[in-house]
Amino acid sequence: MSLLEVQELSAGYGSLPVLQGLSFKIEEGETAVLLGLNGAGKTTTVLCLAGLIKPWGGKITFDGKNVTGWDPRKLVAEGIVLVPEGRHVFPELTIAQNLRIGAWPYRRDRKHTRAIVEQAVEYFPRLQERWTQLAGTLSGGEQQMLAIARGLMARPKILLIDESSLGLSPKLTKTVFEVVQKINSDGTTVLMVEQNAGVLKIADRAFVMEKGTLVYEGQGGEILDHAEIREAYLGAPA
Numbered sequence: 724m725s726l727l728e729v730q731e732l733s734a735g736y737g738s739l740p741v742l743q744g745l746s747f748k749i750e751e752g753e754t755a756v757l758l759g760l761n762g763a764g765k766t767t768t769v770l771c772l773a774g775l776i777k778p779w780g781g782k783i784t785f786d787g788k789n790v791t792g793w794d795p796r797k798l799v800a801e802g803i804v805l806v807p808e809g810r811h812v813f814p815e816l817t818i819a820q821n822l823r824i825g826a827w828p829y830r831r832d833r834k835h836t837r838a839i840v841e842q843a844v845e846y847f848p849r850l851q852e853r854w855t856q857l858a859g860t861l862s863g864g865e866q867q868m869l870a871i872a873r874g875l876m877a878r879p880k881i882l883l884i885d886e887s888s889l890g891l892s893p894k895l896t897k898t899v900f901e902v903v904q905k906i907n908s909d910g911t912t913v914l915m916v917e918q919n920a921g922v923l924k925i926a927d928r929a930f931v932m933e934k935g936t937l938v939y940e941g942q943g944g945e946i947l948d949h950a951e952i953r954e955a956y957l958g959a960p961a
């Protein structure tokens with residue numbers, strides 16, 4: 724059984740259809756990546772998976788449960804956690820406060836909260852160095868690290884990361900990808916949305932989307948070797 728199974732998913736905004744029968748599966752323990760040009764429907768897909776927009780049709784099965792149409796909070800409790808496009812850290816709060824907000828589901832258990840905060844910052848020592856700094860004063864790369872660390876606070880079974888490399892230097896992009904690889908090897912399944920071909924080096928499986936449907940599915944390495952797909956859907960590798 725796959726950890727996540729999306730079947731014939733459709734969704735949109737107002738009367739505008741965006742996802743038009745999208746189907747894919749993600750196995751437990753893998754890093755999958757969703758590729759596609761701007762407007763392909765990648766963000767809409769992860770918003771649906773996180774319950775932030777309601778599907779019009781189709782089915783989402785997670786860890787054996789039909790979770791289609793569930794509320795975001797219930798999905799977080801189930802283990803589906805989204806690190807949204809644009810990071811969305813709380814600029815007026817410190818790094819420490821941003822992380823504690825991520826640990827909200829465990830607020831009654833202070834010891835547990837402290838343990839998961841410590842674990843998350845191990846991935847990002849840079850955050851530890853800037854513990855009391857306001858998030859709004861961090862660089863783009865640091866904010867991205869904070870957004871991912873905050874996502875980890877909720878103890879995801881699957882971490883959905885939307886365009887983590889957007890606006891980052893190649894060096895920081897590489898750092899972020901390496902940390903995601905580490906998070907994955909520690910046992911969290913990952914779905915990344917990306918336009919940066921560098922992500923294929925850490926991806927077990929890649930899906931290419933166009934106009935709300937899947938047009939290609941393969942192993943990460945296969946797409947790197949597939950010049951036509953690479954040129955049509957991806958920027959230069961990091």
Ligand SMILES: Nc1ncnc2c1ncn2[C@@H]1O[C@H](COP(=O)(O)OP(=O)(O)O)[C@@H](O)[C@H]1O
Nearest residue numbers: 736739741759760761762763764765766767768
């Ligand atoms: N809030 C919204 N209201 C109306 N249309 C939207 C909204 N968000 C996205 N869209 C449209 O949905 C389509 C898919 O967008 P999106 O899922 O953001 O694509 P991607 O993440 O692949 O760039 C685009 O045509 C976009 O203009």
Ligand SMILES: [Mg+2]
Nearest residue numbers: 765766808886
């Ligand atoms: Mg997007």
